């Protein structure tokens with residue numbers, strides 16, 4: 547007889563974890579509870595209210611994400627930035643010091659430089675594990691990383707970051723949006739907290755804004771105390787849409803991984819492409835780290851064109867792949883970081899960050915690989 551596995555597989559967790567079983571009907575799907583008023587006292591003696599982050603459809607997402615990230619608890623928000631800002635504000639006070647990775651999502655970078663520093667939090671930056679460690683001070687409260695990062699897909703060694711945090715007693719946080727819990731589980735590697743923009747792969751269909759924080763139950767309790775004051779909740783309808791997206795997360799990510807690797811390999815051989823940044827390619831500077839801590843390399847890549855002035859031409863000629871800012875959906879998208887996410891930087895800052903004018907970021911969707919290869923091939927051939 548086969549023994550029962552100790553942990554359900556990721557696909558099973560995606561489909562089943564957290565479902566709000568409805569004894570009234572026996573339905574297979576969580577009902578959508580749209581009420582913003584709930585009678586009290588009730589069975590749990592807790593006032594239920596969506597902005598208290600405890601409504602039924604929010605709890606479904608919380609349980610599913612905790613299971614997927616192998617965390618004790620999780621809490622869903624109305625956007626990735628609501629999750630990130632609430633987490634950081636709940637952990638830091640004026641005078642505290644925090645260390646952030648240099649390659650940050652643009653919105654997080656703005657939050658740190660425009661809001662956090664205004665509130666009197668001192669901030670240092672580091673590009674890699676050694677620089678992050680060097681930036682830590684006696685009163686550092688938080689180390690925050692993104693891996694793989696945008697748009698060069700650099701990866702930091704999560705076990706090294708976790709060990710550093712544990713040794714110095716500093717909380718470690720990762721934005722796991724690009725990897726998803728299917729490809730990377732930072733919490734079993736020792737990282738304390740995972741945040742996500744659920745707008746991207748978790749929902750996966752480019753039609754819901756949401757965010758998640760996952761970690762120890764005591765931390766999530768503290769985050770929730772701040773969250774109900776800051777108010778960035780997700781409503782029941784959107785929670786139900788996100789739950790539906792999450793059921794196919796493992797299946798979608800498997801296809802994103804296959805298409806991402808194959809398209810990266812194709813583009814690496816294309817004469818119009820000078821360079822492909824994809825952690826699954828052996829030539830990527832962080833390939834060894836990525837191979838150690840990731841189960842798949844994901845659907846995000848970037849390419850550098852040999853002739854930067856051909857970027858607009860490429861965007862115009864693509865027929866299937868849409869030039870658009872977001873990522874992580876079923877449809878393939880491209881964007882030009884120098885003109886979008888990194889437009890605020892000076893050309894000099896962009897150069898030192900490795901963001902050239904000829905850099906194009908690709909969010910590889912789940913279409914048929916042959917169609918994607920053909921679209922890039924015909925668009926790159928034009929001139």
Ligand SMILES: *Cc1c(COP(=O)(O)O)cnc(C)c1O
Pocket residue numbers: 625626627628651653654692696721723724742743744745746755756757
């Ligand atoms: C999009 C994104 C965010 C912000 O998420 P929103 O849902 O847009 O608020 C944060 N981190 C990363 C890596 C992202 O890609």
